[in-house]
Amino acid sequence: MTDVRLRSRVEVERGLFMAESYEVISRALEAGMVPRSFLMGERWQDKFAPLYSQFPEVPVYLGQEQMIEQLTGFNLHRGALAAMQRPVLPPVAELLRTARTVAILEDIVDHTNVGAMFRSAAALGVDAVLVTPQCADPLYRRSIRVSMGTVFQVPWTRLDAWPQPGIDLLHEAGFDVLALALTDGAVALDAVDLGPERKVAFVLGAEGHGLKPATLRAADEHVVIPMAGGVDSLNVAAASAVVFWQRRAALSSGR
Numbered sequence: 394m395t396d397v398r399l400r401s402r403v404e405v406e407r408g409l410f411m412a413e414s415y416e417v418i419s420r421a422l423e424a425g426m427v428p429r430s431f432l433m434g435e436r437w438q439d440k441f442a443p444l445y446s447q448f449p450e451v452p453v454y455l456g457q458e459q460m461i462e463q464l465t466g467f468n469l470h471r472g473a474l475a476a477m478q479r480p481v482l483p484p485v486a487e488l489l490r491t492a493r494t495v496a497i498l499e500d501i502v503d504h505t506n507v508g509a510m511f512r513s514a515a516a517l518g519v520d521a522v523l524v525t526p527q528c529a530d531p532l533y534r535r536s537i538r539v540s541m542g543t544v545f546q547v548p549w550t551r552l553d554a555w556p557q558p559g560i561d562l563l564h565e566a567g568f569d570v571l572a573l574a575l576t577d578g579a580v581a582l583d584a585v586d587l588g589p590e591r592k593v594a595f596v597l598g599a600e601g602h603g604l605k606p607a608t609l610r611a612a613d614e615h616v617v618i619p620m621a622g623g624v625d626s627l628n629v630a631a632a633s634a635v636v637f638w639q640r641r642a643a644l645s646s647g648r
Contacts, residue, residue: 401533408479410532412542418444418475420542426477432465433473434458441473479532482550485523485559489566492520492548494640495594499555499604500527501629506600507531508539509630515543517637518644522549523559523594556608568594572612573632574604575625579615582636587643595636600629 404410409429412418422428422444431445431453438455445453456464465474489495496519501507507529514522524531528551531537531544552559563570571585571593587593596612598604609615618627618635627635 411534412475417542424545429476431475437472488521493592495521497523497596498528499525500599504529504533504535506630508536510633511540511544513634515547518641524551525555560611563594568592569613570594571614571616572596574615576615579617581619587640
């Protein structure tokens with residue numbers, strides 16, 4: 394638990410992920426996630442009983458707070474951890490079949506940003522999220538916590554390769570691919586047609602260098618958020634919320 398790289402690898406290899414806090418664990422269970430075990434301080438046993446009592450076959454490990462902190466590497470002030478069975482991700486084509494608004498997270502390596510983007514996607518009506526092969530794990534503990542468990546309610550999957558054949562799959566499903574990028578000729582977000590007649594896939598890039606050149610070449614349109622005050626860009630999580638809201642507003646207004 395105290396080695397981030399080791400844990401990130403081992404969790405995927407062993408098909409599990411960690412959920413933390415009552416709210417996140419309850420959302421995971423409501424979404425059909427299957428627990429493997431629970432870990433908590435003794436004083437939290439009664440609070441979490443409504444959750445773990447649903448699974449009498451699943452072990453509940455109790456311990457002193459100091460011992461748990463040594464084991465996990467952090468203060469478990471949110472009460473409990475649950476080791477959960479990692480779900481099987483759906484095929485890309487299955488998600489695209491019923492979606493009309495999609496977000497693609499291209500190589501977003503910061504788990505906090507990934508979690509925040511999932512939370513915005515859930516709050517603002519994004520139908521599905523696709524993450525590229527190098528994108529941080531949405532089921533990493535910090536991503537889940539920042540998302541407030543919304544990673545369990547937004548349909549998502551990981552692309553096998555990007556930008557191709559991923560962009561081809563989007564085009565075949567009828568999506569226009571809109572790349573958020575500070576490029577010459579990029580169209581201001583409030584001037585882009587985001588109405589209900591259009592299936593839209595927003596591509597948001599890594600925090601440092603932005604989107605890949607190959608992604609920019611294959612995209613149907615480059616889009617930029619209009620800025621003031623001498624600011625040229627927003628944090629990628631903040632940018633995603635602006636873009637998703639603009640799409641939601643266009644759908645609500647019918648244009």
